[in-house]
Amino acid sequence: MNRDDRMTTQRSTKPYVAATPWLDPKAVPFIQIKNLSKQFDKFTAVDKVNLDIYQGELFTILGGSGCGKSTLLRMLAGFEEPSAGQIIIDGVDMANIPAYDRPINMMFQSYAVFPHMTVEQNIGYGLKKDNLPKAEIATRVKEMLDLVQLGDLAARKPHHLSGGQRQRVALARALIKQPKVLLLDEPLAALDKKLREQTQFELINLQYELGITFVVVTHDQEEAMTLSDRLAVMNTGKFIQTGTPTQVYESPINRFVADFFGTINFFNATVISSDPAAKKLSAKLEKTGTKLDANSETAFAEGAEVTIAVRPEKIIISQKRPDGDHITITKGTVEDLAYYGNRSLYRIRSQSGRIIQVSAQNYQRSEALTLEWDDEVFLSWDSSCNVVLSE
Secondary structure, rough: OOOHHHHHHHHHOOOOOOOOOOOOOOOOOEEEEEEEEEEEEHHHHHHOOOOEEEEOOOOEEEEOOOOOHHHHHHHHOOOOOOOOOEEOOOOOOOOOOOHHHHHHEOOOOOOOOOOOHHHHHHHHHHHHHHOOHHHHHHHHHHHHHHHHOOOOOHOOOHHHOHHHHHHHHHHHHOOOOOEEEEEEEOOOOOHHHHHHHHHHHHHHHHHHHHHHEEEEOOOOHHHHHHHHHHHEEEEEEEEEEEEEEHHHHHOOHHHHHHHOOOOOOOEEEEEEEEEOOOOEEEEEEOOOOOOEEEEEOOOOOOOOEEEEEOHHHOOOOEOOOOOOOEEEEEEEEEEEEEEEEOEEEEEEEOOOOOOEEEEEEEEOOOOOOOOOOOOOOEEEEEHHHHHEEEE
C-alpha cells in the first residue's frame, strides 16, 4: 500500500475534522488561552496572551530563548500557575485542575526515559502506575511499539538506543495514555540535522494517524515550518503573529517577524504613491532612488518612510541585464559566496554599498562555480516579492 492509499484509509476511520477550522467562524476551539499572564517577581514571562487551538491541530509556538514559550507550555501542563487569565481545554476551565488530572501529557526536551527499564517497560510505565490489568497493558504497549516502529527493540535498555530511538520511546510513553493534548518541548533538539529532518515527517504522520492535538515549542524556524498546521511567533512574552507557516513566512507583519523567520533583505524606501483599494504601492529606495512596486493594502502618505523586505530566494542573479515588466533591477559585485551543494548563497555589494543576500538553486551538476568573487552581476526580482513593512 502506498502512502496516499494509507492516508486515505486513515481518513476513512477518523471523524471528519475541517482542514482549516480556524477559518470557520462556527468552529469551537479545543484549547482556549484567554488573557494569560505569568509574573516571576517583577519579571513578566507571559504577557496577556490569547490563542485558540483547534482539535487535531499540530500547533507550534516559535520563539527565541527567554521569550516565554516554555513557561506558557508549563502553564498548559499545570506545572506553573498563571498569574492571571484562563486556560480552557475541551470546554473545561483548567484553573483548579492539577497537572495529573488534566487531559494532557508532556514530552520533555531531555526525553527523561528511565535508564534501568527496557523500552517496553518505559512505554508501559504510566499504565502500570494507573493499575491497569496486565493483559491490557501488554496489548497497548505492543500497539504503541508497532506504531513508533520499535517492536524489535522492546527488550533493549535506553543506553543501547540511538538518539532518535530514545526520542520515539519518550513519544510512545507520552502517547500511550491517550491524552487529548500532547505538549512537546523542543522535541527534536537533541538530534543531529539529518535525523531531525527524518523524525519531523515521522512526527507529522504519527500525529495525523492518532488525531491528537499537538502543541510544540521550538526555537528552530525550519522545524516550525515543517511541522506546523499553524504557528505563533512569540517575543518578550507576547504573540507577535499567528498563522500558517506560509502566511508568516511570506507575509510577516513587522520587521521582527520578517527577520526572525528566515533570512531576509531590508531596504529603506520612501513612498511615491499608495492605492490600498488596488493593493498597489510605489516607492523609491534610499540612496539609489531605484523605483519599485509592491502589493500593499495599507494606505501610506506620499513621502512616508517604509521598509521593503525581499527574501534571498526570490532574487535572480545573472551576468546579463534581465528584461521584463514589473521587476526591480539593481547591479552589484559578488563580495562573498558559499556553496551548500543544493544551493549557493551570495552576498552582493550593490552600487549604493548595501549588501544584498541571494540564494540560488544549483540546478546543474558542475564542479566549477558559475560565479566567482568580484564578478559584476545583475539582481532582479518580481514586484510581487516585495513585502512592505511600516514597523
